[in-house]
Amino acid sequence: MTSDFYNRGLEKAKQKDYAGAIEEFNQAIQLDPYFSSAYMERGLAYYNSGATLPAVFDYTEAIKLDKENAKAYYCRALAKVTLKNLAGALEDVEKAIQLKLNDAAVYDLRGIVQRKQGNIQDAIANFKKAAELYIIQKDKENARLCLDKIQQLQPKSQPTPNIVSSKPAPIISTQDYFTQLLAKAEQGDTKAALADLNWILKADAQDAHAYCCRGVVYYKMGNYRDAITDFNRAIELNFQDAIVYRNRGKARSQIGDHQGALADINQAIKMQPQDNLGYIARGNIYHTMGNYLAAIQDYSQAIKINPEYPLAYYNRGLSYTCLEEMTNAVTDYQKAASIYCEEEDWENYQQVLNSLQKIQSSIPATNKATYNLLRQRLLRMVGGHWEIAQRLIQQKKDVYPGMLEEWYLQKVIDDLERDRR
Numbered sequence: 001m002t003s004d005f006y007n008r009g010l011e012k013a014k015q016k017d018y019a020g021a022i023e024e025f026n027q028a029i030q031l032d033p034y035f036s037s038a039y040m041e042r043g044l045a046y047y048n049s050g051a052t053l054p055a056v057f058d059y060t061e062a063i064k065l066d067k068e069n070a071k072a073y074y075c076r077a078l079a080k081v082t083l084k085n086l087a088g089a090l091e092d093v094e095k096a097i098q099l100k101l102n103d104a105a106v107y108d109l110r111g112i113v114q115r116k117q118g119n120i121q122d123a124i125a126n127f128k129k130a131a132e133l134y135i136i137q138k139d140k141e142n143a144r145l146c147l148d149k150i151q152q153l154q155p156k157s158q159p160t161p162n163i164v165s166s167k168p169a170p171i172i173s174t175q176d177y178f179t180q181l182l183a184k185a186e187q188g189d190t191k192a193a194l195a196d197l198n199w200i201l202k203a204d205a206q207d208a209h210a211y212c213c214r215g216v217v218y219y220k221m222g223n224y225r226d227a228i229t230d231f232n233r234a235i236e237l238n239f240q241d242a243i244v245y246r247n248r249g250k251a252r253s254q255i256g257d258h259q260g261a262l263a264d265i266n267q268a269i270k271m272q273p274q275d276n277l278g279y280i281a282r283g284n285i286y287h288t289m290g291n292y293l294a295a296i297q298d299y300s301q302a303i304k305i306n307p308e309y310p311l312a313y314y315n316r317g318l319s320y321t322c323l324e325e326m327t328n329a330v331t332d333y334q335k336a337a338s339i340y341c342e343e344e345d346w347e348n349y350q351q352v353l354n355s356l357q358k359i360q361s362s363i364p365a366t367n368k369a370t371y372n373l374l375r376q377r378l379l380r381m382v383g384g385h386w387e388i389a390q391r392l393i394q395q396k397k398d399v400y401p402g403m404l405e406e407w408y409l410q411k412v413i414d415d416l417e418r419d420r421r
Contacts, residue, residue: 002031006038013041018049036065040072047079055079070099074106081113082206084238089113104133108146112204115153124150152199185217193217208239215244219251227251242272246281253285261285276302280312283319292319293384310339314352322386323379324372326359333359374409381416392416 009024025042028035043058059076062069077092093110100106111126127146134143185193197214200207215230231248249264262285269278283298299316302309317332333356340349375389382388392412400411 002028002035002038005031006035006041009038009041009045013045013048016048018045021045022049034065036062036069039065040069040075043072043075043079047075052079052082056083068099070096070103070106073099074103074109077109077113081109081116081204086113086117090117102133102136104130104137104139104142107133108142111146111149116204116207120153124153127153148199152196181213182216185220190217190221194221206237208234208237211237212239212241212244212247215251216247219247219254224251224254228255240271242268242275242278245271246275246278249285250281253288258285258289274305276305276309276312279305280309280315283312283315287315287319287322290322290387291384292322292386293380295319295384296323308339310336310343310345310348310352313339314348314355317355321355321359323384324375326372329359330356371406371409374406374413378409378413378416381413 005024005028009021009028012018012024013021022042022045025038025045028038029042032038039058039062043055043062046052046058047055056076056079059072059079062072063076066072073092073096077089077096080086080089080092090110090113093106093113096103096106097110107126107130111123111130114120114126115123127149131143131146131150134140134146181193181196184196194214194217197210197217200210201214204210211230211234215227215234218224218227218230228248228251231244231251234244235248245264246268249261249268252258252264253261262282265278265282265285269275269282272278279298279302283295283302286292286295286298296316296319299312299319302312303316306312313332313336317329317336320326320329320332333352337349337352337356340346340352378389378392379386382392389412392415393408396408396411400408
């Protein structure tokens, strides 16, 4: 009877009916509480259905009943990786290797754990060992994947090592590896960066850092919804870094979710208050919303944190331009141009010069001083939201058609001051 329940459980698990399989294994265990294999298979069913903690419990019970069960240690290690318990996962992998020295998958998993811990050289050594064993087993596909992992973890200037090497190649850290990928995307090679990150996530679907980095690459490619999906996944996997909230905010702003974007950027600034990029990102959102005064405040804070970051000056100049504060705009553009020139960033340098030229060509010789002063005054009265000012001006035009622009501005200002008194 016990074996009947167990065999039906195996069949249902094979058909991916994990709930049905668990029920069958429950019956088998109820009839025989010392049935080690039933605990093992129920653990696999739990794990495949996404219930990681019950899976760990069942693997542990299987180990208690059979301390030589290498597969149980291996499966529990997999589950612990999902739970971010890397130290516990490594301990189980070591035990599995002691019990079954020639299991390629165990060395492969140990390589994954050590890479996540930042032990890149040890990770490469384990991937090499796994590749050797896969070759012996004539599993060419997995052997190739292990060699791909080795190649991805090494500096690009170094060739893929032979299975036997007398002198190890220079190794980079995990953090440096992801930094290199983002630098590759920043330089325009987004396809190569994306391919590398897809490889990482194929090897380890629980790598939160890789999801975050792939989200950044998707953002640079203009795939904003894919970027948000990856940032969400990184947060679900408990990746706590300001970069994930800042970039998700930027992506949400691109699809029109400005309030959600502000919430994300605020969280990023709370986590990392001295990061000038957070204030620039929030300033960009305020600028897009037409709240130029708030944008200028954020750009100014970014400049206070890092006075040599040209983009903050350039963006603040754009906001000053929208407020018709041309003197301030010109000053900021000139500062941005100076920094870009020193950095020999000629593309952005030319962009700033073009903006300066537009300002000069947009100011006619006629007297616009009065109009500009009134416009700036009205903008400040409505909190920098020009769309509000435009609605008020249009209301006056509907009632008093044919008047000069300066007259409408002065009329709106007078009415606002009267109402406030």
